[in-house]
Amino acid sequence: MKTPKRLKPLVDEGLIDEVMRQLMSGKEAEVYVVRCGEDTRCAKVYKEASKRSFRQNVQYTEGRKVKNSRRARAMEKGSRYGRQEQEQAWQSAEVDALHRLAAAGVRVPRPYNFLEGVLLMELVTDANGSAAPRLNDLELSEAQAREYHQILIMQVVRMLCAGIVHGDLSEYNVLVGGEGPVIIDLPQAIDAAGNNSAGAMLERDVDNLTAYFGRYAPDLRTTDYGREIWSIYQSGKLHPDVALTGCFERNLKLADVGGVMREIDDVVKEEAARQRYKQTLER
Numbered sequence: 477m478k479t480p481k482r483l484k485p486l487v488d489e490g491l492i493d494e495v496m497r498q499l500m501s502g503k504e505a506e507v508y509v510v511r512c513g514e515d516t517r518c519a520k521v522y523k524e525a526s527k528r529s530f531r532q533n534v535q536y537t538e539g540r541k542v543k544n545s546r547r548a549r550a551m552e553k554g555s556r557y558g559r560q561e562q563e564q565a566w567q568s569a570e571v572d573a574l575h576r577l578a579a580a581g582v583r584v585p586r587p588y589n590f591l592e593g594v595l596l597m598e599l600v601t602d603a604n605g606s607a608a609p610r611l612n613d614l615e616l617s618e619a620q621a622r623e624y625h626q627i628l629i630m631q632v633v634r635m636l637c638a639g640i641v642h643g644d645l646s647e648y649n650v651l652v653g654g655e656g657p658v659i660i661d662l663p664q665a666i667d668a669a670g671n672n673s674a675g676a677m678l679e680r681d682v683d684n685l686t687a688y689f690g691r692y693a694p695d696l697r698t699t700d701y702g703r704e705i706w707s708i709y710q711s712g713k714l715h716p717d718v719a720l721t722g723c724f725e726r727n728l729k730l731a732d733v734g735g736v737m738r739e740i741d742d743v744v745k746e747e748a749a750r751q752r753y754k755q756t757l758e759r
Contacts, residue, residue: 482521483508485592492519492596499607504663509599509607517588518607520595522567522663566663567593573640573665580638581716582631583658603654611657611688612647621692624657628685629701631659632678634716636709641666641674645681647688668709675706700724 479487479495486492494511499518501507508519567590574587574597586598600608616624628650635642642649642665649661668674682702690697699722707724708714 480506480508480521482592482594483510483519486519486589486594486596489591491589491591495519502661504661510596512588512596516599517596518585518599520597522593522595564593567595569665570661570663571595573662576638577635577640577659577662580634582634582638583627583656584662585658585660600651600653600658600660602652608651608653608658610648611650611652614652616689616692618693621689622696624652625685625689625693625696627657628659629682629705629720630716631657632682632685632701633705633714633718633720635659636668636678636705637714637716639668641668641671641678642681643677646684675710678702678706 477495477497483492483495487495492510492512496509496511496516499507499509505523506521508521510517510519571587571590574584577584578586585600587595588598589596602608611624632642632645640662642659642662644661644664645659649659651658651660666674666677668678671677679702682705686696686699686701701720701722703724704720704722705714708718
């Protein structure tokens with residue numbers, strides 16, 4: 477096929493030898509199957525911000541650090557240069573997350589190069605060597621649903637151990653390769669320690685998976701892995717091989733608002749008395 481304009485820089489640099497076909501067009505990027513020497517890979521071409529249906533949100537970008545102070549100031553001001561840098565940071569977040577997660581043993585596509593808004597990475601394939609289907613395109617047996625659910629829950633755990641929450645995980649962001657589920661689409665990846673929404677996002681990711689697999693194995697809907705995982709993470713005891721139960725005992729005890737208000741009132745009275753005593757000493 478004719479080489480798309482955005483892929484020409486990679487062809488010129490010798491990173492891509494041939495663009496074979498378009499694989500998909502999504503809300504944030506277009507993906508092409510490309511040949512790199514003897515290897516077949518995929519090239520993810522990020523869409524411009526104005527053409528994406530997925531918008532950057534402070535809920536996702538909170539906690540992301542920008543090392544260059546000039547870039548950080550420009551991004552805060554929202555200047556043209558700042559918007560360009562913000563877009564670059566948004567794209568680079570996926571590259572960084574893929575490197576960290578691959579190193580941690582999470583099932584994600586292996587990244588190779590990133591140039592001018594194009595991510596060159598592993599093409600996930602099925603048992604026959606064809607491009608792997610998305611999870612939502614498959615019909616599953618109950619046994620398969622249970623197996624894939626368990627695999628993905630433990631991948632979520634491994635991601636969190638690496639300090640990352642996907643933030644948009646569902647059946648649409650999972651490929652089923654020859655060796656099982658592979659997690660994709662991570663530009664909105666969240667820093668677990670630096671983002672106040674990380675716990676809620678992780679629970680939503682897990683709830684999305686549970687709702688999907690619950691179609692095939694209804695009893696999965698009664699599990700509460702999201703809150704269990706986050707609770708163990710907060711306790712500092714989470715590790716990649718943690719034994720999960722799928723249960724979480726919620727604290728349903730009502731807060732003693734009256735008691736709290738009495739405590740506050742006592743502190744206010746003590747401070748007022750302290751100030752009066754201080755004034756008598758100064759006279």
